[in-house]
Amino acid sequence: VTRYVWVNGAIVESSAAAIMASDRGFTLGDGVFETLTVSGGCPVRLADHLRRLRASAAALSIPVPYPDGGLEQAVLDTARANDLAGAVVRVTLTRGPALGRGLVPADGAAPTLVVQAHPWRKPATGQPHGIRVALASVRRNETSPASRIKAIGGYLDALVARAEAGSAGYDDAILLNTTSHVACATTSNLCAVLRGAVLTPALECGVLDGVTRRAVREIADALGIQWTETWLTAADVLSADEVFLTNSVRTVVPVVSVGGSQIAGGEVGPITLALRREYLRVL
Amino acid sequence: VTRYVWVNGAIVESSAAAIMASDRGFTLGDGVFETLTVSGGCPVRLADHLRRLRASAAALSIPVPYPDGGLEQAVLDTARANDLAGAVVRVTLTRGPALGRGLVPADGAAPTLVVQAHPWRKPATGQPHGIRVALASVRRNETSPASRIKAIGGYLDALVARAEAGSAGYDDAILLNTTSHVACATTSNLCAVLRGAVLTPALECGVLDGVTRRAVREIADALGIQWTETWLTAADVLSADEVFLTNSVRTVVPVVSVGGSQIAGGEVGPITLALRREYLRVL
Numbered sequence: 001v002t003r004y005v006w007v008n009g010a011i012v013e014s015s016a017a018a019i020m021a022s023d024r025g026f027t028l029g030d031g032v033f034e035t036l037t038v039s040g041g042c043p044v045r046l047a048d049h050l051r052r053l054r055a056s057a058a059a060l061s062i063p064v065p066y067p068d069g070g071l072e073q074a075v076l077d078t079a080r081a082n083d084l085a086g087a088v089v090r091v092t093l094t095r096g097p098a099l100g101r102g103l104v105p106a107d108g109a110a111p112t113l114v115v116q117a118h119p120w121r122k123p124a125t126g127q128p129h130g131i132r133v134a135l136a137s138v139r140r141n142e143t144s145p146a147s148r149i150k151a152i153g154g155y156l157d158a159l160v161a162r163a164e165a166g167s168a169g170y171d172d173a174i175l176l177n178t179t180s181h182v183a184c185a186t187t188s189n190l191c192a193v194l195r196g197a198v199l200t201p202a203l204e205c206g207v208l209d210g211v212t213r214r215a216v217r218e219i220a221d222a223l224g225i226q227w228t229e230t231w232l233t234a235a236d237v238l239s240a241d242e243v244f245l246t247n248s249v250r251t252v253v254p255v256v257s258v259g260g261s262q263i264a265g266g267e268v269g270p271i272t273l274a275l276r277r278e279y280l281r282v283l
Numbered sequence: 284v285t286r287y288v289w290v291n292g293a294i295v296e297s298s299a300a301a302i303m304a305s306d307r308g309f310t311l312g313d314g315v316f317e318t319l320t321v322s323g324g325c326p327v328r329l330a331d332h333l334r335r336l337r338a339s340a341a342a343l344s345i346p347v348p349y350p351d352g353g354l355e356q357a358v359l360d361t362a363r364a365n366d367l368a369g370a371v372v373r374v375t376l377t378r379g380p381a382l383g384r385g386l387v388p389a390d391g392a393a394p395t396l397v398v399q400a401h402p403w404r405k406p407a408t409g410q411p412h413g414i415r416v417a418l419a420s421v422r423r424n425e426t427s428p429a430s431r432i433k434a435i436g437g438y439l440d441a442l443v444a445r446a447e448a449g450s451a452g453y454d455d456a457i458l459l460n461t462t463s464h465v466a467c468a469t470t471s472n473l474c475a476v477l478r479g480a481v482l483t484p485a486l487e488c489g490v491l492d493g494v495t496r497r498a499v500r501e502i503a504d505a506l507g508i509q510w511t512e513t514w515l516t517a518a519d520v521l522s523a524d525e526v527f528l529t530n531s532v533r534t535v536v537p538v539v540s541v542g543g544s545q546i547a548g549g550e551v552g553p554i555t556l557a558l559r560r561e562y563l564r565v566l
Binding site: 001005007014017018019020021022023025026027028029030031033059060061088090092094098099100101102103104114116118137138139140141143144145146151152153154155156157158159160162163166178186187 | 288290297300301304305306308309310311312343344371373375377381382384385386387397399421422423424426427428429435437438441442443446449470
């Protein structure tokens with residue numbers, strides 16, 4: 001745990017970083033967040049993260065109490081207070097302390113904003129370790145707005161799927177949605193490579209619009225690699241030439257097996273490696 | 284907002300009732316809760332609520348740091364500290380402050396337990412006001428364990444459905460599940476009455492095992508009213524003779540219209556009234 005946390009405008013010692021017990025983020029998951037990295041002292045794709053934070057907050061009608069410049073300063077101040085040139089920074093925004101009980105928020109609540117930083121290092125550019133993922137029993141609810149925004153109250157299924165996967169010896173889990181189409185991993189977008197093209201679930205599948213996925217798509221476009229957002233079944237993924245995950249903290253992560261079945265003989269494929277190398281190069 | 288809150292074993296002023304900003308309940312919705320009433324100084328169906336709290340906590344592998352007697356004392360102490368003979372008491376249990384980042388909790392975290400009380404009066408026994416409910420666009424995810432436990436991270440869909448319903452002028456909303464069967468209202472179980480029998484969605488429909496629903500079922504049994512847990516469609520509910528909701532705080536609430544369509548001419552039916560009267564009598 002790092003020493004300093006930013007809470008509602010002030011840097012405080014972590015041991016003193018407190019929020020009200022009545023905060024609706026704490027009682028109802030009524031809040032949103034972003035997790036981004038700081039690399040060499042600079043926030044990575046900050047504008048994308050702040051745009052998504054505002055979209056998530058708007059979906060729940062939570063006001064964002066700072067302009068982008070103020071949020072950027074909070075991110076930088078928190079990383080610097082902890083002497084971190086490389087950091088994972090989490091920005092959490094909730095509706096704030098409840099003024100009454102029940103689901104319906106009272107008017108006039110003041111939102112709570114917390115910024116936390118942890119040490120982070122850009123992954124090494126060498127041959128990456130491929131991970132083994134489970135196929136979760138929990139389905140992702142693509143009918144829920146929570147599936148497309150980054151909300152505190154939207155992670156319980158991921159928590160359960162991740163715990164189940166860990167107990168069974170897997171590194172992570174992939175979730176299908178309620179129509180049996182692939183959605184994503186617990187905290188990452190999923191991409192499959194088939195005959196040289198990247199296929200990734202469309203947002204309508206119940207997928208967060210990943211900042212790293214967007215960045216990787218730009219790289220694919222630049223490299224002339226075809227990119228399609230579509231509907232994928234588990235069978236499509238199992239028969240893919242390559243599978244990889246994208247996530248701001250973990251960057252581009254090769255998947256070498258799904259539910260115990262090896263992907264393409266358990267080797268990390270060339271398109272995954274090329275996209276990862278380019279992503280890390282510009283990071 | 285009441286004056287005193289119970290936090291991790293101590294009664295403190297509400298203004299000083301704080302939890303750590305790193306609490307996983309606040310960051311990830313990684314916690315569970317119960318909302319129960321205190322009537323005439325006594326907790327209502329406390330054993331049922333504590334059993335469900337333990338079941339919810341077990342589903343997320345969160346240890347419960349007190350025996351039932353300690354939890355009961357916390358409920359009573361919180362109500363009494365606020366001079367409330369009639370109270371809504373909420374018990375919130377989270378995994379506690381995170382020892383690192385990410386979905387996977389580190390071993391050795393100390394859970395957070397908070398007990399809050401608000402004034403509550405037993406509803407009057409006269410003719411109740413029937414409410415008008417919307418049919419939510421969000422579907423309840425019956426494949427998620429969150430649909431059957433009372434978790435902080437399980438209320439986002441309900442928050443969204445309730446906000447949408449409120450904007451459209453409704454009092455509450457009913458959610459279907461992903462197979463288009465009726466699940467429940469945003470914070471209540473739903474019952475329909477057809478030809479003198481009560482029909483209510485089975486737990487497999489993605490329904491919380493409601494304490495008040497159980498209590499009302501006992502009353503139905505005693506009155507010789509047939510009670511069936513089953514699968515219901517929206518059409519079944521729209522063509523029912525009566526519809527009512529059950530909830531610890533609101534007790535038994537008649538529904539007089541669903542999605543703008545009147546139920547049985549908008550009148551509150553005799554079985555709803557009988558069950559409500561008996562429930563309030565023993566409360």
